[in-house]
Amino acid sequence: MTSLPAVLITGASSGIGAVYADRLARRGHELVLVARDKARLDASAARLRETYGVEVNVLQADLTAQSDLATVEARLRDDTRIQILVNNAGIAQSGDFLQQSAVSIDALIALNATALTRLAAAIAPRLVQVGAGTIVNISSVVGLAPELGMSIYGATKAFVLFLSQGLHLELSPKGIYVQAVLPAATRTEIWERAGIDVNILPEVMDVEELVDAALVGYDRRELVTIPPLHVAERWDVLDGARQGLLSDVRQAHAADRYRHQA
Ligand SMILES: NC(=O)C1=CN([C@@H]2O[C@H](COP(=O)(O)OP(=O)(O)OC[C@H]3O[C@@H](n4cnc5c(N)ncnc54)[C@H](OP(=O)(O)O)[C@@H]3O)[C@@H](O)[C@H]2O)C=CC1
Numbered sequence: 001m002t003s004l005p006a007v008l009i010t011g012a013s014s015g016i017g018a019v020y021a022d023r024l025a026r027r028g029h030e031l032v033l034v035a036r037d038k039a040r041l042d043a044s045a046a047r048l049r050e051t052y053g054v055e056v057n058v059l060q061a062d063l064t065a066q067s068d069l070a071t072v073e074a075r076l077r078d079d080t081r082i083q084i085l086v087n088n089a090g091i092a093q094s095g096d097f098l099q100q101s102a103v104s105i106d107a108l109i110a111l112n113a114t115a116l117t118r119l120a121a122a123i124a125p126r127l128v129q130v131g132a133g134t135i136v137n138i139s140s141v142v143g144l145a146p147e148l149g150m151s152i153y154g155a156t157k158a159f160v161l162f163l164s165q166g167l168h169l170e171l172s173p174k175g176i177y178v179q180a181v182l183p184a185a186t187r188t189e190i191w192e193r194a195g196i197d198v199n200i201l202p203e204v205m206d207v208e209e210l211v212d213a214a215l216v217g218y219d220r221r222e223l224v225t226i227p228p229l230h231v232a233e234r235w236d237v238l239d240g241a242r243q244g245l246l247s248d249v250r251q252a253h254a255a256d257r258y259r260h261q262a
């Protein structure tokens, strides 16, 4: 029997990350669970060991703290059993742009963008060396639409989508699978943590349904998985239009409309 690779999941103490942990343990993967709340991670690890008989390790880390981030990076660089990274930890934005403090801006970008990128960069060279492995990055539909509010949060999620597309281009020829998952509103603690009552939102997906759908996309080796998008062609049209711009924007001269009128 071939043994499955181990998976490191960030933000595994609750919500989407906790359900990924359950589903991947059920599939027989060993896990490394990362988050700040060690008691919660320990409880979850004990349940997963008991239920699925897999090895589950806990790595307590605040991914916005440099020393903790370095510890998780080192684990990803050195632990050759880990061949799948689920880059899930994230926080939402509390309040609009004018209400943001320097501290809240730093925390949002440090966790949602910097830590996610650093962890992908820590594992990628090792995966490339063996020519196999997976990086799953949790983005959001908010990253597609400033109209949904949360400008800074959305910008971090647009960053995650862009990064995933770039990593796919660079790493898939070297045997690495990269997936960007774009949930819409999903019933987790992220809303309460951001001071938002999730019950006022019109459509909210259950977290198990979200993760199970994301894993269908994962099994199909999709680059971009948008579980709430019912008309898949809408994404194809959007991405096709973006790609259509490429030849148009590579020009040595400014467009006529930007030329000074004599
Ligand atoms: N729920 C939703 O509607 C949507 C969520 N997403 C994305 O899904 C991802 C998971 O969020 P979700 O499950 O909803 O929210 P939760 O709040 O339930 O989970 C967030 C996880 O991240 C961890 N975390 C938070 N801050 C840190 C930190 N500084 N260092 C390490 N871990 C941290 C939390 O654990 P702990 O507190 O123990 O550290 C927790 O495990 C996020 O990236 C989010 O942006 C995307 C679209 C929609």
Ligand SMILES: CC(=O)[C@H](N)C(=O)O
Residues within 6 Å of the ligand: 092, 093, 140, 141, 142, 150, 183, 184, 185, 186, 190, 191, 194
């Ligand atoms: C979790 C959020 O706050 C955000 N609106 C999202 O849907 O990604």
